[in-house]
Amino acid sequence: MTKRATIKDIAHELNISTSTVSRALADQWDVNPDTRRAVLEVAKRLNYRSNPISLRLRSRQTWTVGVVVPEFINSYFAEILIGMQRVFFPKGYNILVAQSNETASVEENNLKLFENNMVDGILISVAQDSDNTAIYDRLLKNDMPLVFFNRVPEDIRASKVIVDDRKWAFLATEHLISQGCRRIAHFAGNGNLSVSVERRHGYISALKKHGLPVDESLIIEAGLQMESGYIGAMKLLQMDPLPDGLFAVTDPVAIGAMKFLKNHGIRIPEDIAVAGFTESPYATIVEPPLTTVRQPTFDIGVTAATLLLDQITSRHDPDKSDSWSGDNVRTVTLEAHLEVRESSLCKNFRGGS
Amino acid sequence: MTKRATIKDIAHELNISTSTVSRALADQWDVNPDTRRAVLEVAKRLNYRSNPISLRLRSRQTWTVGVVVPEFINSYFAEILIGMQRVFFPKGYNILVAQSNETASVEENNLKLFENNMVDGILISVAQDSDNTAIYDRLLKNDMPLVFFNRVPEDIRASKVIVDDRKWAFLATEHLISQGCRRIAHFAGNGNLSVSVERRHGYISALKKHGLPVDESLIIEAGLQMESGYIGAMKLLQMDPLPDGLFAVTDPVAIGAMKFLKNHGIRIPEDIAVAGFTESPYATIVEPPLTTVRQPTFDIGVTAATLLLDQITSRHDPDKSDSWSGDNVRTVTLEAHLEVRESSLCKNFRGGS
């Protein structure tokens, strides 16, 4: 009852060797159909299931991959994780998840944990204040399969899965302009994070394209979460005149700002139009519903996982093993979608149909 | 570079046996301090880290636990998972997470996956339509450490971590009554789910205690997600007169209902006061902010994980091994908190300070 049947039990029962049982179970050619049948029957009767640990020891693989995310209570990364599961589970891989809590040192510990556990590969979206480039480099040098997604370091030669943050920030800002906004503020994320930098660039180039002045005082550097939205909105309120548009680096930031502004009698979108980034369920809950850029979260997970899986399997191929020439380094850019909602429908449309 | 140092490498380098190295690393008594020092030095130089797989094979433990949740994009279960991580990671255990998507068959597959992976224990919150009692029984009979949390089966003799759903539903309903509501509708979850049953009971007994009639037509059985809120609200609107209160089985249901009602010109809380259950970030985002019962998610995770850990470790104790007498079966009930917000502040308070 409590003891799990092993290959030895089957062998003993049939008076054959473990080798033969192993071959029968593995459906090899050099085993008599009769014995194979007998083996399978006994295996079924004893409810035999192979011991995954021994297989891992033998194959010198853990069949486990590690995923590091900044957090996963905001549904964005949770959805990505589901996409990754869809790829790895059918292939017999397990997934270990760790949160960096936006902290570089925690991220480093997570990576060490994964190394000690000898994961076969790592998927990572870097923390807000991360400067762990040296660690990524070491991992890559040690031949650890590694794929970045969503938040990626600039100067690392590794596979990445992203959306074109700059492009979609540009389009979101342009949308605000098209709605009649002329003084558009931007709540930017922290400096060195790829998504922050790119989205800020997109914002600026949209202004430039449409001949609007780039006013640095309208760019408020805060963070990525809701509290940052509050803080930014406080500064916003002190401006005279109030900007007529706001492009926030993330939805939570936008929502935090909206809450603060509404509490102070500012109407959205009439007084100020708002757009966020990275669709979340909140966007449809908040009032008015928030214009934002919807990312293909599930696909991001699937794509990143597939890239990693390629690296893992090709590593064991005798094809192109040690030479770096087997170029698995790819950057995949996925499409997104600008989800226009009421929070930004204003100005020339105001009072329209 | 690519090869990980083993105990053999150290032994070879120092011309001693692997046994001695093992003992030196394990800090045993019967090893010369000098050799121990030498071993540790070489280990450090070679960056030796023990191979977790071989340890698992030897110890006949996987140092892995499985967690089955209905979903984890709604932050509730995500927060619980973080609590579990806090317990297991420091002890060297890994966590495998699987979603049942509220489906019994998927849940069954998840459990089988965990069994095949030989997890040391399982934590589970059962799916909405689950009737996998036979499977839970089999797991328990096979000595699999098992702890239920949040959503638990009634008739299973296993450890459980819950909040008193009946009590808090009672208090939430009573709160609506105290606000002047006299015809309170209830959006109930599906029939057999523990939380649905208990919360419905709490709702009914609150009505009874305050001498209000229990009108079965006011109890609308839907689901647990936002769409159920829409559907319920549709039926609500057809009632004449409209109920003046609504207690929804979950926050998403409440929020879905609010959205529908607001779209149809119903004012909250003036026309109908609303309360939900299970705090989520949405509750503060939605307008008006939603009254709800806040659960100690992190503690639920910590508690469930601790109970499971106890079972796992005590199983390997020679103390009380095979006999069932070592009673690890416990039900822990954690406290919650009624979070009163504007969605339910009405009637006698209306127009007040």
Added chain:
DNA sequence: TTTCTTTACGGGAGCGTTCCCGATACCGAA
């Protein structure tokens, strides 16, 4: 009959580690 090939199976090493047990060497005591 002899030789060769095919078919089917067993032996045993090895993955990395722990741990039981036996062996050696040295020391003081008889």
Added chain:
DNA sequence: TTCGGTATCGGGAACGCTCCCGTAAAGAAA
């Protein structure tokens, strides 16, 4: 000198499995 004791170490099995290699039996080809 001999003996029991202590400190230190090595040998080897074991965890469960795969896979390389060797080998026996049986049939086919010489």
